[in-house]
Amino acid sequence: MVVSRCPGWEALDVLEAAPDAPVAFCADLSPACLLAAYRTGVYPFPASDEYVRALNEAMFADQVQEGRIRLVGEEPDDPYAVSWWSPDPRPVVPVSAAHVSRSLARRLRSRLDWTTSLDRRFEQVVRECGAGRTPLWLTEELIASLVRLHDLGHAHSVEVWEEGDLVGGVFGLQVGSVFSMDSMFFRRPGASKVAVADLAARFAQAGGVLLDAQRDSPHVRSLGGVLVPREQYVRHLRRSARDSPPMPTDPLPARRLVRPTGSR
Known part of the structure; x- marks a missing residue:
C-alpha cells in the first residue's frame, strides 16, 4: 500500500x-x-x-x-x-481590477440607502451564504471554526445594508496580502458584487493585493477575475507577509464604489 x-x-x-x-x-x-x-x-x-x-x-x-x-x-x-x-489554474481578482458593472453602477447612483461595513455581522453572513445551498458544505463544525478564526482576527466579512437590513455580503480568510473569499450571498440584485468591490477597496487600503475566488465562474469574471497558474498563486502566498495592517471598519456609502464617468 x-x-x-x-x-x-x-x-x-x-x-x-x-x-x-x-x-x-x-x-x-x-x-x-x-x-x-x-x-x-x-x-x-x-x-x-x-x-x-x-x-x-x-x-x-x-x-x-x-x-x-x-x-x-x-x-x-x-x-x-x-x-x-487547490485548483490549477486559480481564479483571482486583483484588488486594482475589482469593479462594479455599468448597469450596477447606474443602480448604485440612485441607491442612496445602500451602505457597507466590515465585520459587523460575521456569523450571520456565513449562515446566509449557506442558506439553501446544495450541497451544504458550510457545516456546523466548519462554521464554528470560522467564527473562532474571526474572533482571532483571521476571518472577515463585508456586509451590504439597505435601510438597516442585511441584503448582501462576502466572507473569507486573510493571509497577508491575499484574501481567500469562501462565499457570498445577496438578497437584492447586485448586492454580492457590491460586497466584493467593497472588500477589494478596504483590502487595498490595508496593503492587500489579491482576492482569491477559489472557484472560477462567470460571476467571478464579471467582478474582474482572471485565471493564474496555481504555482504563481502559491508562490505569492509564500511571499505574503503573515501580518498586515487592519482593514478600515467604518460604515461607508456603497455609491463611493462607482468609478467616475470616463474612467477605466
Whole structure:
C-alpha cells in the first residue's frame, strides 16, 4: 500500500497535486488546521452527508491508495468526510481590477440607502451564504471554526445594508496580502458584487493585493477575475507577509464604489 500521509499542511507540496481533483483528505476542521491549509493555498469542502462522503471514497480511494492524493494529519477519523482543494489554474481578482458593472453602477447612483461595513455581522453572513445551498458544505463544525478564526482576527466579512437590513455580503480568510473569499450571498440584485468591490477597496487600503475566488465562474469574471497558474498563486502566498495592517471598519456609502464617468 502506497498511501502517503503528511503530518501537517506545511509538509504538503500542492504544486505536485492534480489540477482538478482534491489535493488531500483530512477530517480535521479545527481553526489551526484551517488557517494552516489556507496559508498553503488549500481550502476545505466538507461532505454534507454520508452519501457525499461515500462518493468521495468511491471516486478518489484509488488515488489515495496510489499516493497521488495525500492524507493529512495523524487523526484516526474518517478522512473522506472532508476533501481539500487547490485548483490549477486559480481564479483571482486583483484588488486594482475589482469593479462594479455599468448597469450596477447606474443602480448604485440612485441607491442612496445602500451602505457597507466590515465585520459587523460575521456569523450571520456565513449562515446566509449557506442558506439553501446544495450541497451544504458550510457545516456546523466548519462554521464554528470560522467564527473562532474571526474572533482571532483571521476571518472577515463585508456586509451590504439597505435601510438597516442585511441584503448582501462576502466572507473569507486573510493571509497577508491575499484574501481567500469562501462565499457570498445577496438578497437584492447586485448586492454580492457590491460586497466584493467593497472588500477589494478596504483590502487595498490595508496593503492587500489579491482576492482569491477559489472557484472560477462567470460571476467571478464579471467582478474582474482572471485565471493564474496555481504555482504563481502559491508562490505569492509564500511571499505574503503573515501580518498586515487592519482593514478600515467604518460604515461607508456603497455609491463611493462607482468609478467616475470616463474612467477605466
